[in-house]
Amino acid sequence: MESMLGVENKRPFHVVTPVLQSMALSQAAGTKVYMKLENVQPSGSFKIRGIGYFCQQVARDGCQHLVCSSGGNAGLAAAYVAHKLGIPITVVVPRSTSQLTVKRLEEQSAEVEVFGQAWDEANERAMALAEADGWINVHPFDHPLVWKGHATLVQELRDSLDAKPGAIVLAVGGGGLLSGVVSGLQEVGWLDVPIVAVETRGADSFNQAIKAGHLVTLPEITSVAKCLGAKTVAQRALDCAREWPIISWVLDDVEAVKAIERFLDDERMLVEAACGAPLAFLYSGYFRQLQEEGHLSRPLDSVVLVVCGGTGIKMEILQAMKSQLGMV
Known part of the structure:
Protein backbone atom coordinates (compact mmCIF):
# COMPACT_ATOMS: atom_id res chain seq x y z
CA MET A 1 0.00 0.00 0.00
CA LYS A 47 -13.34 14.57 -15.30
CA ILE A 48 -10.11 12.93 -14.20
CA ARG A 49 -8.55 16.33 -13.51
CA GLY A 50 -10.84 17.38 -10.69
CA ILE A 51 -11.87 13.96 -9.47
CA GLY A 52 -8.26 12.75 -9.50
CA TYR A 53 -7.21 15.73 -7.40
CA PHE A 54 -10.11 15.25 -4.96
CA CYS A 55 -9.33 11.55 -4.50
CA GLN A 56 -5.66 12.26 -3.95
CA GLN A 57 -6.45 14.67 -1.14
CA VAL A 58 -8.86 12.36 0.69
CA ALA A 59 -6.49 9.41 0.25
CA ARG A 60 -3.80 11.40 2.04
CA ASP A 61 -6.28 11.93 4.85
CA GLY A 62 -6.78 8.19 5.25
CA CYS A 63 -9.90 7.49 3.18
CA GLN A 64 -10.80 3.78 3.31
CA HIS A 65 -13.68 3.62 0.79
CA LEU A 66 -14.98 5.94 -1.94
CA VAL A 67 -18.47 6.26 -3.33
CA CYS A 68 -19.45 8.21 -6.44
CA SER A 69 -22.76 8.80 -8.21
CA SER A 70 -22.42 8.97 -11.96
CA GLY A 71 -24.01 7.94 -15.20
CA GLY A 72 -20.66 7.86 -16.93
CA ASN A 73 -17.50 9.90 -17.03
CA ALA A 74 -17.24 11.01 -13.40
CA GLY A 75 -17.67 7.46 -12.20
CA LEU A 76 -15.11 6.19 -14.69
CA ALA A 77 -12.61 8.82 -13.54
CA ALA A 78 -13.24 7.99 -9.88
CA ALA A 79 -12.97 4.25 -10.53
CA TYR A 80 -9.72 4.69 -12.47
CA VAL A 81 -8.15 6.75 -9.69
CA ALA A 82 -9.43 4.50 -6.90
CA HIS A 83 -7.97 1.48 -8.68
CA LYS A 84 -4.61 3.23 -8.97
CA LEU A 85 -4.70 4.19 -5.30
CA GLY A 86 -5.79 0.75 -4.15
CA ILE A 87 -8.93 2.13 -2.48
CA PRO A 88 -12.26 0.29 -2.91
CA ILE A 89 -15.03 2.27 -4.60
CA THR A 90 -18.75 1.91 -5.10
CA VAL A 91 -20.24 3.73 -8.09
CA VAL A 92 -23.99 4.35 -8.01
CA VAL A 93 -25.42 4.71 -11.51
CA PRO A 94 -28.97 5.55 -12.64
CA ARG A 95 -30.93 3.06 -14.71
CA SER A 96 -30.30 5.12 -17.85
CA THR A 97 -26.61 4.18 -17.73
CA SER A 98 -25.43 2.09 -20.68
CA GLN A 99 -24.13 -1.44 -20.24
CA LEU A 100 -20.94 -0.23 -21.92
CA THR A 101 -20.32 2.15 -19.02
CA VAL A 102 -21.18 -0.46 -16.38
CA LYS A 103 -18.74 -2.89 -18.01
CA ARG A 104 -15.96 -0.30 -18.02
CA LEU A 105 -16.59 0.55 -14.38
CA GLU A 106 -16.35 -3.10 -13.43
CA GLU A 107 -13.13 -3.42 -15.42
CA GLN A 108 -11.67 -0.83 -13.04
CA SER A 109 -12.66 -3.05 -10.08
CA ALA A 110 -15.54 -0.78 -9.04
CA GLU A 111 -18.61 -2.17 -7.32
CA VAL A 112 -21.56 -0.90 -9.33
CA GLU A 113 -25.00 -0.28 -7.83
CA VAL A 114 -27.92 0.71 -10.08
CA PHE A 115 -30.33 3.12 -8.40
CA GLY A 116 -32.93 5.63 -9.61
CA GLN A 117 -34.02 6.91 -12.98
CA ALA A 118 -31.71 9.92 -13.15
CA TRP A 119 -28.37 11.01 -11.72
CA ASP A 120 -29.98 13.08 -8.96
CA GLU A 121 -31.55 9.97 -7.41
CA ALA A 122 -28.29 8.04 -7.70
CA ASN A 123 -26.57 10.93 -5.96
CA GLU A 124 -29.00 10.78 -3.02
CA ARG A 125 -28.20 7.07 -2.69
CA ALA A 126 -24.45 7.74 -2.78
CA MET A 127 -24.75 10.37 -0.05
CA ALA A 128 -26.78 7.96 2.08
CA LEU A 129 -24.14 5.24 1.68
CA ALA A 130 -21.39 7.70 2.60
CA GLU A 131 -23.21 8.79 5.73
CA ALA A 132 -24.17 5.28 6.84
CA ASP A 133 -20.83 3.57 6.21
CA GLY A 134 -18.32 6.37 6.73
CA TRP A 135 -17.29 6.40 3.08
CA ILE A 136 -16.06 9.52 1.27
CA ASN A 137 -18.51 10.78 -1.34
CA VAL A 138 -16.89 11.91 -4.59
CA HIS A 139 -19.27 14.52 -5.99
CA PRO A 140 -19.10 14.55 -9.81
CA PHE A 141 -19.01 18.34 -10.11
CA ASP A 142 -19.86 20.26 -6.94
CA HIS A 143 -16.76 20.51 -4.73
CA PRO A 144 -13.93 23.10 -4.48
Whole structure:
Protein backbone atom coordinates (compact mmCIF):
# COMPACT_ATOMS: atom_id res chain seq x y z
CA MET A 1 0.00 0.00 0.00
CA GLU A 2 2.89 2.33 0.69
CA SER A 3 4.02 1.99 -2.91
CA MET A 4 0.50 2.80 -4.11
CA LEU A 5 -0.15 5.81 -1.93
CA GLY A 6 3.48 6.91 -1.82
CA VAL A 7 3.99 7.03 -5.58
CA GLU A 8 0.48 7.61 -6.93
CA ASN A 9 -0.27 10.42 -4.50
CA LYS A 10 2.69 12.50 -5.63
CA ARG A 11 1.75 12.99 -9.25
CA PRO A 12 -1.52 13.93 -10.96
CA PHE A 13 -3.62 11.25 -12.59
CA HIS A 14 -4.47 13.40 -15.60
CA VAL A 15 -2.12 13.97 -18.53
CA VAL A 16 -1.22 17.22 -20.26
CA THR A 17 -3.48 17.06 -23.31
CA PRO A 18 -2.68 18.37 -26.81
CA VAL A 19 -3.84 21.75 -28.08
CA LEU A 20 -4.35 21.47 -31.84
CA GLN A 21 -5.85 23.80 -34.40
CA SER A 22 -8.84 22.43 -36.29
CA MET A 23 -8.98 23.67 -39.87
CA ALA A 24 -12.61 22.56 -40.30
CA LEU A 25 -13.83 24.25 -37.11
CA SER A 26 -11.75 27.34 -37.88
CA GLN A 27 -13.41 27.62 -41.26
CA ALA A 28 -16.86 27.22 -39.70
CA ALA A 29 -16.21 29.83 -37.00
CA GLY A 30 -14.31 32.29 -39.16
CA THR A 31 -11.37 32.38 -36.76
CA LYS A 32 -8.66 30.03 -35.51
CA VAL A 33 -10.15 27.31 -33.33
CA TYR A 34 -7.84 25.40 -31.03
CA MET A 35 -9.05 22.09 -29.64
CA LYS A 36 -8.10 21.17 -26.07
CA LEU A 37 -8.28 17.40 -26.47
CA GLU A 38 -9.58 16.17 -23.12
CA ASN A 39 -10.94 13.08 -24.87
CA VAL A 40 -7.45 11.55 -24.69
CA GLN A 41 -7.33 11.58 -20.87
CA PRO A 42 -6.74 8.14 -19.27
CA SER A 43 -10.39 7.86 -18.23
CA GLY A 44 -11.66 9.36 -21.49
CA SER A 45 -12.73 12.82 -20.32
CA PHE A 46 -11.71 15.97 -18.46
CA LYS A 47 -13.34 14.57 -15.30
CA ILE A 48 -10.11 12.93 -14.20
CA ARG A 49 -8.55 16.33 -13.51
CA GLY A 50 -10.84 17.38 -10.69
CA ILE A 51 -11.87 13.96 -9.47
CA GLY A 52 -8.26 12.75 -9.50
CA TYR A 53 -7.21 15.73 -7.40
CA PHE A 54 -10.11 15.25 -4.96
CA CYS A 55 -9.33 11.55 -4.50
CA GLN A 56 -5.66 12.26 -3.95
CA GLN A 57 -6.45 14.67 -1.14
CA VAL A 58 -8.86 12.36 0.69
CA ALA A 59 -6.49 9.41 0.25
CA ARG A 60 -3.80 11.40 2.04
CA ASP A 61 -6.28 11.93 4.85
CA GLY A 62 -6.78 8.19 5.25
CA CYS A 63 -9.90 7.49 3.18
CA GLN A 64 -10.80 3.78 3.31
CA HIS A 65 -13.68 3.62 0.79
CA LEU A 66 -14.98 5.94 -1.94
CA VAL A 67 -18.47 6.26 -3.33
CA CYS A 68 -19.45 8.21 -6.44
CA SER A 69 -22.76 8.80 -8.21
CA SER A 70 -22.42 8.97 -11.96
CA GLY A 71 -24.01 7.94 -15.20
CA GLY A 72 -20.66 7.86 -16.93
CA ASN A 73 -17.50 9.90 -17.03
CA ALA A 74 -17.24 11.01 -13.40
CA GLY A 75 -17.67 7.46 -12.20
CA LEU A 76 -15.11 6.19 -14.69
CA ALA A 77 -12.61 8.82 -13.54
CA ALA A 78 -13.24 7.99 -9.88
CA ALA A 79 -12.97 4.25 -10.53
CA TYR A 80 -9.72 4.69 -12.47
CA VAL A 81 -8.15 6.75 -9.69
CA ALA A 82 -9.43 4.50 -6.90
CA HIS A 83 -7.97 1.48 -8.68
CA LYS A 84 -4.61 3.23 -8.97
CA LEU A 85 -4.70 4.19 -5.30
CA GLY A 86 -5.79 0.75 -4.15
CA ILE A 87 -8.93 2.13 -2.48
CA PRO A 88 -12.26 0.29 -2.91
CA ILE A 89 -15.03 2.27 -4.60
CA THR A 90 -18.75 1.91 -5.10
CA VAL A 91 -20.24 3.73 -8.09
CA VAL A 92 -23.99 4.35 -8.01
CA VAL A 93 -25.42 4.71 -11.51
CA PRO A 94 -28.97 5.55 -12.64
CA ARG A 95 -30.93 3.06 -14.71
CA SER A 96 -30.30 5.12 -17.85
CA THR A 97 -26.61 4.18 -17.73
CA SER A 98 -25.43 2.09 -20.68
CA GLN A 99 -24.13 -1.44 -20.24
CA LEU A 100 -20.94 -0.23 -21.92
CA THR A 101 -20.32 2.15 -19.02
CA VAL A 102 -21.18 -0.46 -16.38
CA LYS A 103 -18.74 -2.89 -18.01
CA ARG A 104 -15.96 -0.30 -18.02
CA LEU A 105 -16.59 0.55 -14.38
CA GLU A 106 -16.35 -3.10 -13.43
CA GLU A 107 -13.13 -3.42 -15.42
CA GLN A 108 -11.67 -0.83 -13.04
CA SER A 109 -12.66 -3.05 -10.08
CA ALA A 110 -15.54 -0.78 -9.04
CA GLU A 111 -18.61 -2.17 -7.32
CA VAL A 112 -21.56 -0.90 -9.33
CA GLU A 113 -25.00 -0.28 -7.83
CA VAL A 114 -27.92 0.71 -10.08
CA PHE A 115 -30.33 3.12 -8.40
CA GLY A 116 -32.93 5.63 -9.61
CA GLN A 117 -34.02 6.91 -12.98
CA ALA A 118 -31.71 9.92 -13.15
CA TRP A 119 -28.37 11.01 -11.72
CA ASP A 120 -29.98 13.08 -8.96
CA GLU A 121 -31.55 9.97 -7.41
CA ALA A 122 -28.29 8.04 -7.70
CA ASN A 123 -26.57 10.93 -5.96
CA GLU A 124 -29.00 10.78 -3.02
CA ARG A 125 -28.20 7.07 -2.69
CA ALA A 126 -24.45 7.74 -2.78
CA MET A 127 -24.75 10.37 -0.05
CA ALA A 128 -26.78 7.96 2.08
CA LEU A 129 -24.14 5.24 1.68
CA ALA A 130 -21.39 7.70 2.60
CA GLU A 131 -23.21 8.79 5.73
CA ALA A 132 -24.17 5.28 6.84
CA ASP A 133 -20.83 3.57 6.21
CA GLY A 134 -18.32 6.37 6.73
CA TRP A 135 -17.29 6.40 3.08
CA ILE A 136 -16.06 9.52 1.27
CA ASN A 137 -18.51 10.78 -1.34
CA VAL A 138 -16.89 11.91 -4.59
CA HIS A 139 -19.27 14.52 -5.99
CA PRO A 140 -19.10 14.55 -9.81
CA PHE A 141 -19.01 18.34 -10.11
CA ASP A 142 -19.86 20.26 -6.94
CA HIS A 143 -16.76 20.51 -4.73
CA PRO A 144 -13.93 23.10 -4.48
CA LEU A 145 -11.25 20.41 -4.83
CA VAL A 146 -12.86 19.22 -8.06
CA TRP A 147 -12.89 22.76 -9.44
CA LYS A 148 -9.26 23.23 -8.43
CA GLY A 149 -8.31 20.11 -10.36
CA HIS A 150 -10.20 21.25 -13.45
CA ALA A 151 -8.41 24.61 -13.32
CA THR A 152 -5.23 22.87 -14.49
CA LEU A 153 -6.77 22.81 -17.97
CA VAL A 154 -6.37 26.60 -18.24
CA GLN A 155 -2.84 26.48 -16.85
CA GLU A 156 -1.96 24.14 -19.72
CA LEU A 157 -3.58 26.49 -22.23
CA ARG A 158 -1.39 29.33 -20.93
CA ASP A 159 1.68 27.16 -21.46
CA SER A 160 0.60 26.00 -24.94
CA LEU A 161 -0.75 29.13 -26.63
CA ASP A 162 1.24 32.14 -27.81
CA ALA A 163 -1.48 34.49 -26.56
CA LYS A 164 -4.68 34.29 -24.57
CA PRO A 165 -7.71 33.17 -26.58
CA GLY A 166 -10.55 35.48 -27.50
CA ALA A 167 -13.10 33.06 -26.02
CA ILE A 168 -13.46 29.56 -24.61
CA VAL A 169 -16.31 27.30 -25.73
CA LEU A 170 -17.32 24.38 -23.52
CA ALA A 171 -20.20 22.13 -22.53
CA VAL A 172 -21.96 22.62 -19.20
CA GLY A 173 -23.78 19.86 -17.33
CA GLY A 174 -23.56 20.20 -13.57
CA GLY A 175 -21.13 23.10 -13.86
CA GLY A 176 -17.90 21.54 -12.60
CA LEU A 177 -15.90 22.18 -15.76
CA LEU A 178 -17.26 25.72 -16.02
CA SER A 179 -16.38 26.47 -12.40
CA GLY A 180 -12.89 25.06 -12.84
CA VAL A 181 -12.22 27.00 -16.04
CA VAL A 182 -13.30 30.25 -14.37
CA SER A 183 -10.92 29.49 -11.48
CA GLY A 184 -8.14 28.73 -13.94
CA LEU A 185 -8.71 31.95 -15.87
CA GLN A 186 -8.50 33.88 -12.63
CA GLU A 187 -5.28 32.11 -11.66
CA VAL A 188 -3.48 32.84 -14.94
CA GLY A 189 -4.74 36.43 -15.13
CA TRP A 190 -6.88 36.04 -18.23
CA LEU A 191 -9.57 38.15 -16.65
CA ASP A 192 -11.39 39.26 -19.80
CA VAL A 193 -11.74 35.96 -21.68
CA PRO A 194 -15.45 35.21 -22.16
CA ILE A 195 -16.85 31.69 -21.92
CA VAL A 196 -19.61 30.28 -24.10
CA ALA A 197 -21.35 27.55 -22.07
CA VAL A 198 -23.38 25.22 -24.31
CA GLU A 199 -26.19 22.84 -23.36
CA THR A 200 -28.74 20.77 -25.22
CA ARG A 201 -32.44 21.43 -24.87
CA GLY A 202 -33.84 19.04 -22.29
CA ALA A 203 -30.66 19.18 -20.20
CA ASP A 204 -30.44 22.98 -19.90
CA SER A 205 -30.52 23.50 -16.13
CA PHE A 206 -27.77 26.14 -16.29
CA ASN A 207 -29.60 28.24 -18.86
CA GLN A 208 -32.85 27.95 -16.91
CA ALA A 209 -31.07 29.05 -13.73
CA ILE A 210 -29.58 32.11 -15.44
CA LYS A 211 -32.99 33.12 -16.78
CA ALA A 212 -34.64 32.66 -13.36
CA GLY A 213 -31.82 34.24 -11.36
CA HIS A 214 -31.73 31.23 -9.03
CA LEU A 215 -31.18 27.48 -9.23
CA VAL A 216 -33.85 25.63 -11.19
CA THR A 217 -34.53 21.89 -11.02
CA LEU A 218 -35.66 20.38 -14.30
CA PRO A 219 -38.57 17.92 -13.97
CA GLU A 220 -36.64 15.37 -16.03
CA ILE A 221 -33.76 15.02 -18.48
CA THR A 222 -35.12 14.56 -21.99
CA SER A 223 -31.94 15.19 -24.01
CA VAL A 224 -29.91 12.35 -25.52
CA ALA A 225 -26.84 14.08 -24.05
CA LYS A 226 -27.14 12.16 -20.78
CA CYS A 227 -23.77 13.37 -19.50
CA LEU A 228 -25.24 16.88 -19.38
CA GLY A 229 -28.06 15.46 -17.32
CA ALA A 230 -27.88 17.21 -13.97
CA LYS A 231 -31.39 18.42 -13.21
CA THR A 232 -29.88 21.18 -11.03
CA VAL A 233 -26.49 22.82 -11.59
CA ALA A 234 -24.04 23.64 -8.82
CA GLN A 235 -24.62 26.95 -7.08
CA ARG A 236 -21.01 27.81 -7.92
CA ALA A 237 -21.84 27.65 -11.64
CA LEU A 238 -24.58 30.22 -11.22
CA ASP A 239 -22.24 32.38 -9.13
CA CYS A 240 -19.70 32.24 -11.96
CA ALA A 241 -22.30 33.58 -14.35
CA ARG A 242 -22.63 36.64 -12.10
CA GLU A 243 -18.91 37.33 -11.80
CA TRP A 244 -17.60 36.34 -15.23
CA PRO A 245 -18.53 37.10 -18.86
CA ILE A 246 -20.43 33.90 -19.63
CA ILE A 247 -22.78 33.41 -22.56
CA SER A 248 -25.25 30.56 -22.09
CA TRP A 249 -26.36 28.85 -25.31
CA VAL A 250 -28.87 26.06 -25.83
CA LEU A 251 -29.23 24.01 -29.00
CA ASP A 252 -31.10 20.92 -30.16
CA ASP A 253 -30.10 17.27 -29.81
CA VAL A 254 -30.15 16.84 -33.58
CA GLU A 255 -27.53 19.58 -33.98
CA ALA A 256 -25.30 17.95 -31.36
CA VAL A 257 -25.55 14.52 -32.98
CA LYS A 258 -24.85 15.94 -36.45
CA ALA A 259 -21.78 17.62 -34.98
CA ILE A 260 -20.53 14.28 -33.60
CA GLU A 261 -20.63 12.81 -37.11
CA ARG A 262 -19.00 15.82 -38.70
CA PHE A 263 -16.25 15.87 -36.07
CA LEU A 264 -15.61 12.19 -36.68
CA ASP A 265 -15.15 12.93 -40.39
CA ASP A 266 -13.05 16.04 -39.82
CA GLU A 267 -10.82 14.99 -36.92
CA ARG A 268 -11.19 11.17 -36.83
CA MET A 269 -12.40 11.24 -33.22
CA LEU A 270 -15.71 9.95 -31.83
CA VAL A 271 -17.12 11.87 -28.85
CA GLU A 272 -20.32 11.87 -26.80
CA ALA A 273 -23.39 14.00 -27.44
CA ALA A 274 -22.42 16.20 -24.47
CA CYS A 275 -19.23 17.02 -26.34
CA GLY A 276 -21.22 17.42 -29.54
CA ALA A 277 -23.06 20.42 -28.07
CA PRO A 278 -20.11 22.89 -28.13
CA LEU A 279 -18.99 21.39 -31.43
CA ALA A 280 -22.42 22.19 -32.89
CA PHE A 281 -22.17 25.73 -31.58
CA LEU A 282 -19.16 26.28 -33.82
CA TYR A 283 -20.25 24.15 -36.78
CA SER A 284 -23.74 25.65 -36.95
CA GLY A 285 -22.66 29.27 -37.24
CA TYR A 286 -23.82 30.41 -33.80
CA PHE A 287 -20.37 31.75 -32.99
CA ARG A 288 -20.56 34.12 -35.97
CA GLN A 289 -24.11 35.03 -34.93
CA LEU A 290 -22.94 36.15 -31.47
CA GLN A 291 -20.25 38.26 -33.10
CA GLU A 292 -22.76 39.86 -35.48
CA GLU A 293 -25.05 40.64 -32.54
CA GLY A 294 -22.17 42.23 -30.62
CA HIS A 295 -22.03 39.65 -27.81
CA LEU A 296 -18.51 38.60 -28.80
CA SER A 297 -15.74 40.78 -30.18
CA ARG A 298 -14.98 40.84 -33.87
CA PRO A 299 -12.48 39.86 -35.04
CA LEU A 300 -11.08 37.42 -32.48
CA ASP A 301 -7.58 36.07 -32.90
CA SER A 302 -8.48 32.60 -31.65
CA VAL A 303 -11.03 30.47 -29.82
CA VAL A 304 -10.43 27.44 -27.60
CA LEU A 305 -12.89 24.56 -27.77
CA VAL A 306 -12.76 22.15 -24.84
CA VAL A 307 -13.25 18.72 -26.40
CA CYS A 308 -14.51 17.21 -23.16
CA GLY A 309 -14.62 13.70 -24.62
CA GLY A 310 -16.66 10.94 -23.04
CA THR A 311 -16.48 7.15 -23.13
CA GLY A 312 -20.19 6.38 -23.39
CA ILE A 313 -20.14 6.37 -27.17
CA LYS A 314 -19.55 3.90 -29.98
CA MET A 315 -21.01 3.61 -33.46
CA GLU A 316 -23.90 1.47 -32.22
CA ILE A 317 -24.87 4.15 -29.66
CA LEU A 318 -24.52 6.92 -32.26
CA GLN A 319 -26.85 5.05 -34.61
CA ALA A 320 -29.34 4.50 -31.79
CA MET A 321 -29.39 8.23 -31.01
CA LYS A 322 -29.94 9.05 -34.67
CA SER A 323 -32.82 6.59 -34.80
CA GLN A 324 -34.35 8.02 -31.61
CA LEU A 325 -34.17 11.53 -33.09
CA GLY A 326 -35.59 10.47 -36.46
CA MET A 327 -32.32 11.17 -38.29
CA VAL A 328 -32.19 7.83 -40.12
